[in-house]
Amino acid sequence: xxxxxxxxxxxxxxxxxxxxxxxxxxxxxxxxxxxxxxxxxxxxxxxxxxxxxxxxxxxxxxxxxxxxxxxxxxxxxxxxxxxxxxxxxxxxxxxxxxxxxxxxxxxxxxxxxxxxxxxxxxxxxxxxxxxxxxxxxxxxxxxxxxxxxxxxxxxxxxxxxxxxxxxxxxxxxxxxxxxxxxxxxxxxxxxxxxxxxxxxxxxxxxxxxxxxxxxxxxxxxxxxxxxxxxxxxxxxxxxxxxxxxxxxxxxxxxxxxxxxxxxxxxxxxxxxxxxxxxxxxxxxxxxxxxxxxxxxxxxxxxxxxxxxxxxxxxxxxxxxxxxxxxxxxxxxxxxxxxxxxxxxxxxxxxxxx
Numbered sequence: 373x374x375x376x377x378x379x380x381x382x383x384x385x386x387x388x389x390x391x392x393x394x395x396x397x398x399x400x401x402x403x404x405x406x407x408x409x410x411x412x413x414x415x416x417x418x419x420x421x422x423x424x425x426x427x428x429x430x431x432x433x434x435x436x437x438x439x440x441x442x443x444x445x446x447x448x449x450x451x452x453x454x455x456x457x458x459x460x461x462x463x464x465x466x467x468x469x470x471x472x473x474x475x476x477x478x479x480x481x482x483x484x485x486x487x488x489x490x491x492x493x494x495x496x497x498x499x500x501x502x503x504x505x506x507x508x509x510x511x512x513x514x515x516x517x518x519x520x521x522x523x524x525x526x527x528x529x530x531x532x533x534x535x536x537x538x539x540x541x542x543x544x545x546x547x548x549x550x551x552x553x554x555x556x557x558x559x560x561x562x563x564x565x566x567x568x569x570x571x572x573x574x575x576x577x578x579x580x581x582x583x584x585x586x587x588x589x590x591x592x593x594x595x596x597x598x599x600x601x602x603x604x605x606x607x608x609x610x611x612x613x614x615x616x617x618x619x620x621x622x623x624x625x626x627x628x629x630x631x632x633x634x635x636x637x638x639x640x641x642x643x644x645x646x647x648x649x650x651x652x653x654x655x656x657x658x659x660x661x662x663x664x665x666x667x668x669x670x671x672x673x674x675x676x677x678x679x680x681x682x683x684x685x686x687x688x689x690x691x692x693x694x695x696x697x698x699x700x701x702x703x704x705x706x707x708x709x710x711x712x713x714x715x716x717x718x719x720x721x722x723x724x725x
Contacts, residue, residue, distance in 0.1 A: 383525040385415045386518060388422035388462070391439035392431075395446050397593040397663060398569035398579030400670070401636045403528075408451035411528070417457040418522060418695060419447055424462050424469070425515070428508040429497060445684055446595055449673035458698075460691030462518065467699035471517035474706055476510055478547050479539075484509050488535060516540035521699040523556045534560055551709040554702070567636035572609035575625040596671060599664045606630075606660035617649040627652065630659045637662035 387407060389399065411417045423440045440461060452459055462468050484490065490512070494504045507514075512535075519527055519540045527537045537560045544555035569579045573591030581592070593605055611626040619642045621628045631642035634655070638645075649655045677684055708714065 382414070382416045384417070384523055385411055385526045385528060386418045386420070386522055386524045387411070387528060388420040388425075388515075388518060389443050389447065390422050390425045391436060391443045392426045392429075393439070393581035394594040394596060395443060396569075396579050396581045396595065397633070397667070399581060400450065400595055400667070401567040401569050401633070404447065404450050406528070407447075407457075412452060412457040415526070418524075418698075419452055419457055419459050420462050420518065420695075421447075421460070422462045422515075422518065425511055428505055428511045429493065430502055441681075441684070442596075444688055445674055445677045446670065448684065448687065449670050449677055450595075454687045454691065458691045458694050460688055460695045464688065464692035465695045465699060467521050467696065467703045468514065468517055471521050471699075471703045471706060472510075472514040474703075474710060475513045475517050475520070475543050475547070477710075478543050478550070479510075479513050483539065483542070484512065487512050487539070512536045512539050513543070516543050519558055520544055520555045521703055522695070523698075523702060524558045525556060526559050526561045528561045547706070547709075551706075551711075554706050554709050567632060569633060569636070570625070570629045572605055572629070575610060575629040593663060595667055596674065597667075599668075602664050602667070603660040606663060607656050609656060611652045611656075615651070617646050617652065617655055619643040619646040627655070630655055634659040634662050637666040 387403065389395065389404075395404070407417070407419060412419075421440050421443045423436060426436055426439075444459065444461065447459055448454075490509055493508055497504050497508070515536050516539055519537070520543070527540070529537055537558065541557050541560075544557045548555055548557075571577045571579050571588055571591035572593070574588060577588070579592055580588075581594075590605065590608070591610075593602055597605070609626060609630060611630075612624040614624075617627055617631075618624060619628055619631050627646075628642065631645050634640075634645055635642045637659075649658075
């Protein structure tokens with residue numbers, strides 16, 4: 373755990389974003405904004421573009437490379453400050469893959485196959501007529517390696533990822549019991565400042581960045597959407613039968629989603645906002661404008677960063693170097709504890725042998 377001058381050690385957190393699609397309003401309000409406003413200031417924080425995770429299903433190499441760069445630019449455009457946190461790309465730090473194999477030798481086949489996301493994603497791949505890659509089964513182990521390589525104390529996740537962090541805890545404890553204490557056992561934390569953003573065309577489903585169905589894509593607001601596209605998507609959002617604007621997730625999920633988005637953009641409470649509207653139309657118009665204004669500085673800063681690729685590349689290079697320095701001692705200790713022979717004559721990160 374890192375210490376800063378005379379300050380007490382700060383908790384270390386790790387969070388990642390997978391470049392499987394263009395980042396969305398849901399990603400921003402649900403996670404990235406918290407990283408910017410809270411986590412990078414209060415913790416020793418690492419934010420990673422987890423590009424290796426995007427290879428677990430069919431993908432196009434050029435698109436993966438493009439989306440990885442875009443994701444990094446958007447994290448910086450949203451306000452992550454390289455002077456306060458570590459921003460890097462997963463594949464640039466070999467320790468992720470090195471530790472992943474070691475943890476695969478610690479995990480069991482049964483616990484992998486019980487992962488809910490594996491079952492769901494494997495079913496979708498089969499439905500499309502594709503084969504299921506082995507990496508889709510084992511990628512929760514890679515996620516555990518992402519976390520454990522850095523002595524991570526806290527992993528802020530939503531409910532859909534909690535099972536994977538629990539696996540990381542189990543693997544850390546199992547490895548420590550077998551080979552001696554090497555890993556910090558991380559805690560799952562639920563973000564206290566976050567918004568749940570649902571698809572505008574299907575308010576029962578999260579606004580995901582990798583939805584393939586055309587009707588789902590129509591309900592996704594991307595961070596780089598032009599203002600008119602944002603307005604069009606919000607104005608076409610599914611609402612509910614009836615005309616009264618009330619905040620009720622069960623009875624009026626469409627209206628509740630709009631109220632939650634508006635509340636997240638304005639810093640107010642959904643129930644309080646509901647009392648100010650008598651029509652769905654005005655609620656949609658105000659929500660659309662609030663989203664446009666919330667995303668405007670992100671889009672503008674992204675345009676600046678796109679025009680200065682050398683700056684972004686420098687940030688990622690320095691971030692990878694910093695991440696490598698954090699992870700290598702822990703991964704080397706795990707290799708030693710597991711009984712692997714050290715590389716003779718290898719040079720340590722500090723320059724010694």
